[in-house]
Amino acid sequence: MNFAREEAGGVLTVRLTRDRKLNAVTGDMLDGLRAAVAELADRDDAGALVITAAGRYFTAGADITALPVGDTGPGVRGSDFRRAYRGLHELFDRIEAVEKPVILAAQGPCLGIGVELAASCDFRFATERTTFGLPEVRNLAALPGSGGISRLTRLIGPHWAKWVAMAGQTLDAQRALAAGLVHAVYPEDEFDRRVREFALDLAGQPREALGLAKLLVDAAATADRTTARDLDRIANSALIASSEHQAKLAAFRKFR
Structure with a gap:
């Protein structure tokens, strides 16, 4: 298991726990997120979902050797790739569509798919050591195509989206706060408590x-x-x- 599920006071929490691989996202981790979003939607007593992680990183990005997005390379039809890739898009769409709050709490660096996940959530929190980056153009000659451009631009505007997605620059926590990507930056020793208090308050709203x-x-x-x-x-x-x-x-x- 590369994730853990917790529950308290009407708040569901999914925690990525693959620290040995810097929480690089795998298919089973995505399945855990899908299940949590479905549970949030279906349960009357569930009022909010927190997505967080344990370890050095929130996530170093997608584990491209273990993420089911279909084949790539010469001879692969674009339509076949898009059909397989749609499952990832649909997860982020469900997070955006569920009529309950979803909170991303990045306790450490958040890269690639982590930024795309963050952009689909309603609220985002960081610690003082959290950074955000989209290395896809530089490292893979590809795009962060699961909302890394479209949703990010809606959140922080083209000025900062170009800085992150085109130039491959990293936003530290304070710059992410100034750009509007995160709502608050908390000290590490207060982080879990402050996020939990916020989530419990939301879960108690009408x-x-x-x-x-x-x-x-x-x-x-x-x-x-x-x-x-x-x-x-x-x-x-x-x-x-x-x-x-x-x-x-x-x-x-x-x-x-």
């Missing part, structure tokens, strides 16, 4: 409102302003009749 907020934020990133505001009103018109809203409203009135 589920329907939190899920709709995630959908609407992502929709607003690409919709025109009028459409985005219409979606806000439509979503809220459903929420005001919910039992969660009524309970919160009654508690507020009682407090006043």
Whole structure:
């Protein structure tokens, strides 16, 4: 097993544990992530998912000898490669689509597929020794094609995306924070606790409102302003009749 699963207080945690290979991602690690995302979606008592790691790296990237993305090289049809590769894309799409928060907590360097995974999550945290990089162009003469360009550009804009994806430059934790890639940088000795506290707080939020907020934020990133505001009103018109809203409203009135 190259990963461990933990659960507490409505928070599911998947931890990469392949430190001997710097947590280079394998097919079974991806399967563990798929199972965790499916469990998060299906379980009413699961409110958030944390993806983290143990050891020197969050991940050194994909283990290209153990990652099922199909054959490469001369004579391989592009359509065949894309069909095999789609399974990886679909995992990141599911993380983005699940109507519950997914948190990436990178305790160390995060490269290649790790950045693509991070970009598909809702929240990202780093320690002071965390770095982020996309070495695919320089090292493989290929692209970080599972969101390493598209999602990363949406998060940090073309200015920094070119710095990372084209120039192959590394963002240290503070620069990643300034660029908007991570939400916070915590000291290593506080990291697990601070991430856990954040995840527990999210898991305790009203589920329907939190899920709709995630959908609407992502929709607003690409919709025109009028459409985005219409979606806000439509979503809220459903929420005001919910039992969660009524309970919160009654508690507020009682407090006043």
